[in-house]
Amino acid sequence: MFLELVDSLRCVRPHEDSWLIARADELVARHIVQGELGCPICEARYEVRDGVADFSVGAPRASAPSPGARDSEALALRAAALLGLTEPGGLVVLAGEWSACVDALLDLAEGVQLLALDPAPTLRSGGALSLALVPDVLPLAAASARGIALDATHATPSLLAGAARALAPGGRLIAPAAARVPESLQELARDDEQWVAAAPRSSVSAPVPIALRR
Numbered sequence: 001m002f003l004e005l006v007d008s009l010r011c012v013r014p015h016e017d018s019w020l021i022a023r024a025d026e027l028v029a030r031h032i033v034q035g036e037l038g039c040p041i042c043e044a045r046y047e048v049r050d051g052v053a054d055f056s057v058g059a060p061r062a063s064a065p066s067p068g069a070r071d072s073e074a075l076a077l078r079a080a081a082l083l084g085l086t087e088p089g090g091l092v093v094l095a096g097e098w099s100a101c102v103d104a105l106l107d108l109a110e111g112v113q114l115l116a117l118d119p120a121p122t123l124r125s126g127g128a129l130s131l132a133l134v135p136d137v138l139p140l141a142a143a144s145a146r147g148i149a150l151d152a153t154h155a156t157p158s159l160l161a162g163a164a165r166a167l168a169p170g171g172r173l174i175a176p177a178a179a180r181v182p183e184s185l186q187e188l189a190r191d192d193e194q195w196v197a198a199a200p201r202s203s204v205s206a207p208v209p210i211a212l213r214r
Contacts, residue, residue, distance in 0.1 A: 001052070001125060001131070002031055002113065003022065003024070003030045004113075005091070005113060006020055006022045007019060007141075008140060008141050008144040008145075009037065009140065009141070010141050011039035011042060011044050011139070012044075012137040013039070013042050015042055017141060017142070018039065020038060020039055021037070021038045021039075021040060022035060023036045023038065029126065031051055031125055031130075032048045032051070032053075033048070033050065033051050034048060035047075035048045036048060037053060050124075051124065051126065051130075052125060052133060053132040053133070053139075054132070054133045055134050055137075057135050071100070073101075073104045075101035075104070076105040076107075076108055077108070079092075079094070079098060079105055079147075080109055082149075082174050082194070083147035083149065083172045084172055085105075085109040085112065085146075088112070089146075090113070090147070090168070091144060091146060092112050092115070092145065092147045092149075093114075093117065093140070093148040093163075094114060094117070094119075094148075094149050095118060095134075095148070095153075096150070096151035096152075096153045096154050097153075098150075098151055099116035099117070099119035099120055099123060102114050102116055102119075102123065106127075106128055112128065112146075113128050113130070114130070115130045115132060116129065116130070116131050116132070117132055117133070117134050117154065118133055118154070119131050138158075138163055138165075138166055140162065140166035141166065142165050142166060143166070143167065143169065143171075144166055145163075145166045145167055145168060146167075146168055146172075147172050147173075148163045148171070148174070150163060150173070150176075151176070155178075155179040160173075160175060160179060160180070163175075163182075164182035164184050164185050165184075167185075167198075167199035169200065169201045170198060172188070172197065172199075173185060173196065173198075174195070175194060175195060175197075176194055177193055179195075184199070186198050
């Protein structure tokens with residue numbers, strides 16, 4: 001778990017938002033390998049083991065499958081295109097089966113941080129990649145992610161709502177075609193497999209200088 005990513009994480013229990021407090025028992029290249037994340041409001045504790053933050057509260061989903069290299073490249077191309085990853089930087093969240101394309105996606109998208117949820121068992125946290133296990137709640141702060149991709153297992157009403165809340169203005173969400181598009185998002189495109197929708201951009205205009213008359 002990348003240390004700087006902790007600022008974007010939130011407790012999965014229902015209460016007001018607050019930053020989590022990180023304790024690193026083992027830190028390698030600014031990644032917490034062994035440690036704990038704690039909530040100062042409800043005092044919940046989430047272990048970090050082998051670089052994986054465990055928010056699952058005892059009910060983890062099955063790990064995503066590990067496709068072949070060709071499938072990973074095709075999935076990465078689709079993710080990069082649908083999420084609009086043409087500019088560097090920002091946080092991208094890949095859930096379940098989408099996490100299998102992280103290596104190929106990092107080759108395509110410059111300077112992004114990836115958070116893989118319930119990832120393929122072959123993945124290891126490090127560099128631009130962080131890993132987490134989640135319940136039916138997305139442990140992310142509001143407006144913290146530029147892009148999120150949910151597979152069929154993770155396209156629940158709760159996670160879809162959490163994803164819509166976690167998107168930054170203009171951020172995009174990919175979900176299966178059968179899932180309902182959150183009302184706060186604008187659908188951009190869809191095919192037989194998935195749809196992609198975007199969070200509205202800020203409507204606040206840039207400040208205009210005003211000359212005072214004398």
